[in-house]
Amino acid sequence: MRTISKLNDKDYISFADSEVNYFEISGRSANSGSSSTTESFGDWESSTLDVGDYKVIPYGSNNDIPKEIQDTVFPNHLANRLQNRKVELLIEQGPYLYAYEVTDEGKRIKKAIKDDEILAWLEADGYEENLIHNATEYYYSQGVFTKLFNQRGMRIGSGGIAKTESLSFVNCRLAYKKTDKKKKPTHVIIGDWNDSGGNKKYDIYPLFDAKEPLKHKVCVHYSVFKSFGLNSYAVSEVYSSLPWIRRSTAIPQVLEALTNNSLNIKWHIQSPAKYWEDKKKQLKDNCSATGKTYKEQMLEDLKKSILDSISKLLSGVDNVGKFWHNEQVLEIMGGTAVEHGWKITPIEQKVKDYVKAQLEIATKADFATVAGLGLHSALANVGADGKSDSGSEQLYALKNHQLTSTPLPEFYICKSYNDAIKVKWPDKKTKVGFHRVNPEREQDLTSSKRAKNQES
Numbered sequence: 001m002r003t004i005s006k007l008n009d010k011d012y013i014s015f016a017d018s019e020v021n022y023f024e025i026s027g028r029s030a031n032s033g034s035s036s037t038t039e040s041f042g043d044w045e046s047s048t049l050d051v052g053d054y055k056v057i058p059y060g061s062n063n064d065i066p067k068e069i070q071d072t073v074f075p076n077h078l079a080n081r082l083q084n085r086k087v088e089l090l091i092e093q094g095p096y097l098y099a100y101e102v103t104d105e106g107k108r109i110k111k112a113i114k115d116d117e118i119l120a121w122l123e124a125d126g127y128e129e130n131l132i133h134n135a136t137e138y139y140y141s142q143g144v145f146t147k148l149f150n151q152r153g154m155r156i157g158s159g160g161i162a163k164t165e166s167l168s169f170v171n172c173r174l175a176y177k178k179t180d181k182k183k184k185p186t187h188v189i190i191g192d193w194n195d196s197g198g199n200k201k202y203d204i205y206p207l208f209d210a211k212e213p214l215k216h217k218v219c220v221h222y223s224v225f226k227s228f229g230l231n232s233y234a235v236s237e238v239y240s241s242l243p244w245i246r247r248s249t250a251i252p253q254v255l256e257a258l259t260n261n262s263l264n265i266k267w268h269i270q271s272p273a274k275y276w277e278d279k280k281k282q283l284k285d286n287c288s289a290t291g292k293t294y295k296e297q298m299l300e301d302l303k304k305s306i307l308d309s310i311s312k313l314l315s316g317v318d319n320v321g322k323f324w325h326n327e328q329v330l331e332i333m334g335g336t337a338v339e340h341g342w343k344i345t346p347i348e349q350k351v352k353d354y355v356k357a358q359l360e361i362a363t364k365a366d367f368a369t370v371a372g373l374g375l376h377s378a379l380a381n382v383g384a385d386g387k388s389d390s391g392s393e394q395l396y397a398l399k400n401h402q403l404t405s406t407p408l409p410e411f412y413i414c415k416s417y418n419d420a421i422k423v424k425w426p427d428k429k430t431k432v433g434f435h436r437v438n439p440e441r442e443q444d445l446t447s448s449k450r451a452k453n454q455e456s
Helices: 041-046 065-073 079-091 116-124 127-141 242-260 273-290 296-314 320-325 351-372 391-404 407-424
Strands: 002-006 011-016 019-026 049-051 054-056 095-102 108-112 143-150 161-166 172-177 187-190 203-206 218-224 265-272 329-333 336-340 343-346 431-434
Touching (some): 011 296, 116 407, 127 407, 127 431, 143 407, 203 218, 218 407
Antiparallel strands (some): 143 161, 172 187, 265 343, 329 336
């Protein structure tokens, strides 16, 4: 019996009797520029979706970047933990209230302050848990959506914002009215964008306006660390690292399949991404012609069917490279000739060499994942050759991280609360942020303050 198992969006394993084949989708599409992905970032705002009287700006060409990130990051042994680690390092001692103070030397510093009135409102709103949620959202999307509930008829400083609600970027999309010639986002539409059914339900709210913060009873606050040339969403560090994360995920699964089944991988088959993109277009065209709704599962079923057919063919072909040679396709993309075609490489049962090569690639993929997600390996507990980094390297890595990698995320993560505080208490300069201690070397601390002598 032959089975096709999906490892991720790019990798599949075929099992049959005493034979295993490894399928890999590689390359890029014709409209993907120099990127290793098939995404065209500049097309988002010109490829809007219609929802009632609104034009919705998709998050990605297929409006599925959040799902793509979930499907890629969550199965990985490093990426998900690294993202959580960044949240931990940012929040550290937890949120606190502060105000900026200028020293005699002209330095601007944060000074912790006590404000029972503001703190009582924050605690009633569950601000600690909300800020942790906001931090997680930010590190996956570089943006934060927050619903604000205003007290109708209130003026700035006389009550204003009553409460907040943290939202998921997975469900939120920016939009504007179809009649708006400026095409500038004015609303947020909330719904299940992964649902391909016909009975979709959406909630529509106006965007928070700092100039008129109490104009709407309910609105959505959106803070984003924008990417170059994009006016709506950002391209997060996670998205840019997806190719390496996929490779980091696939190799352990390939080796696990090899070990669990005591089998030899006979063929390594690489198929061009454009081949599947063309198949997807054909499926969509067929659905449009027959009045059906296209679903991603259709492409998935087609992939497994084609890969299964190839596996059957490979079981009886020795020199399959020549068989596929006339299927090569040459296209000119960006002035460069790129060969789109299937590559089928025999492993020749050299399992030891194959495993060694895969482990070397896995090591590179792991380090590329750590670097791409913006965290020093010493803070991620990923040392060279499995060895832990020295204490001094970890200390300096932590200091550098706190100084350079936390101020901007803190600004955007806390912005909805700080804007709300400004509306409710306009005469106060109080802000909410995260308290982080300045790390010191153990030898510079008194014995009672060293980590080993701290009570749990």
